[in-house]
Amino acid sequence: MTLALLATKKLGVNYGGFNALSDVELTVAPNTIHSVVGPNGAGKTTLFQALTGRIKPSSGQIMFNGDDITSLTGDRRVRLGLARSFQVTSLFHSLSARENLRLAAQGRFPWRALKIWQGAESNEQALAIADDTLAKVDLADVAARPAEELSHGEQRRLEVGMAIASCPRLILLDEPTSGMGIDDIGAMKKLIADLGRDHTVLLIEHNMEIVMNLSDRVTVMQSGRILVEGTPSEIRDNEDVRRAYLGSMITGGRA
Ligand SMILES: Nc1ncnc2c1ncn2[C@@H]1O[C@H](COP(=O)(O)OP(=O)(O)OP(=O)(O)O)[C@@H](O)[C@H]1O
Ligand SMILES: [Mg+2]
Numbered sequence: 001m002t003l004a005l006l007a008t009k010k011l012g013v014n015y016g017g018f019n020a021l022s023d024v025e026l027t028v029a030p031n032t033i034h035s036v037v038g039p040n041g042a043g044k045t046t047l048f049q050a051l052t053g054r055i056k057p058s059s060g061q062i063m064f065n066g067d068d069i070t071s072l073t074g075d076r077r078v079r080l081g082l083a084r085s086f087q088v089t090s091l092f093h094s095l096s097a098r099e100n101l102r103l104a105a106q107g108r109f110p111w112r113a114l115k116i117w118q119g120a121e122s123n124e125q126a127l128a129i130a131d132d133t134l135a136k137v138d139l140a141d142v143a144a145r146p147a148e149e150l151s152h153g154e155q156r157r158l159e160v161g162m163a164i165a166s167c168p169r170l171i172l173l174d175e176p177t178s179g180m181g182i183d184d185i186g187a188m189k190k191l192i193a194d195l196g197r198d199h200t201v202l203l204i205e206h207n208m209e210i211v212m213n214l215s216d217r218v219t220v221m222q223s224g225r226i227l228v229e230g231t232p233s234e235i236r237d238n239e240d241v242r243r244a245y246l247g248s249m250i251t252g253g254r255a
Contacts, residue, residue: 003066005030005170005200006051006082011060013046013224020046021224024060028170028217033196035203035211037235038221039244044204047221048172051202052084053077065169078107083168090162093148097139097158100147101130104165129165137161137191153184160191164199171195174204189214212236220244 006028013021021043028034036044049055051062053074062070069077078084092100105126134140137157142150147158156176163171176192177185189210195201196214205211211218212232219229222244228235235241 002029004028004063005065006202007063008051009061009063011047011050011062012058013043013050013055014058019224021050021057024221024224024226026219026226028200028202030169030200031196032216033192033201033203033214034217034219035205035215036219036221037205037208037211038227041223042221043224044221045174046224048174048202048204051172052082078166078168081167081169083163083166083171091147091155091158094146096144096146097150097154097161098127098130098134098143100158101133101161101165102126104162105129105133105167107166129167133161133165136164136194138187151184153180153187156180156184156188157191160188160195164195168199170200170202172202175206176203177205177207177210185210 004027006026008024008026011021011024011026012019024047026036026047036047038044046055050057053072057070060070061068064077064080064082067080069080069082072080074084092103095103102123106122134143137160139154139157139161142154147155150158160171160173160176163173173192177188180188185207192201192203192210193214203211203215215232217229218232218235220227220235220238220241227244228238228240230238
């Protein structure tokens with residue numbers, strides 16, 4: 001059996017008395033696309049925030065590539081290869097797409113960025129990563145445009161590019177297609193499929209068509225717990241999953 005890239009053990013998050021996550025045991029195998037789905041408020045984003053170090057778990061452990069990272073800062077986790085999920089709001093709006101990616105790439109070598117005498121070398125490396133990433137997220141044509149002038153779909157792809165530019169082993173994407181029109185959804189779907197070839201992707205997504213077509217594994221959450229995990233077809237046929245979705249989104253897109 002291959003070593004899990006990511007594994008949580010009895011992970012719990014408590015917000016002032018409310019258990020947003022309880023006993024979550026998630027295992028992500030390397031080189032897979034693993035989706036996390038579940039009704040609104042199930043705890044999916046909370047899980048990602050605990051994984052990236054944005055919030056502190058109240059119980060349990062997070063293992064990444066065999067190391068216990070539960071008490072590491074977010075920056076240390078990025079350096080170990082766990083990509084922070086960026087939001088459109090965290091882009092540098094007046095800087096070009098390429099500059100945004102260069103900065104994200106430099107985040108990977110922060111100790112070098114601080115050493116001015118090595119600046120030129122690391123800058124060249126970072127620019128090379130930025131250009132490689134521009135091609136991957138299909139933004140080479142608009143590389144010089146300020147982020148704020150990009151379309152919504154282009155901004156969302158840049159956001160994914162920011163995660164890729166840190167050269168991660170695991171990329172976490174929280175609803176990358178939310179608020180997108182049909183054309184942009186197609187482009188994002190292709191991008192996620194491409195990412196799955198070189199990386200491990202942990203994906204929160206409400207669009208069931210994307211989840212069912214791209215995922216190797218699917219974990220369904222409900223009320224802060226894992227309800228069931230399996231292949232897309234196992235999940236599709238599961239009675240408990242159908243029940244969990246009754247009365248919430250079942251249509252494969254959110255209003
Ligand atoms: N900072 C917070 N303080 C208190 N409660 C919170 C906080 N963040 C989230 N919650 C609560 O924790 C639960 C899980 O929220 P979370 O955002 O993780 O759900 P989700 O599965 O990502 O939902 P969605 O599909 O709507 O994005 C919800 O009941 C939410 O109201
Ligand atoms: Mg969420």
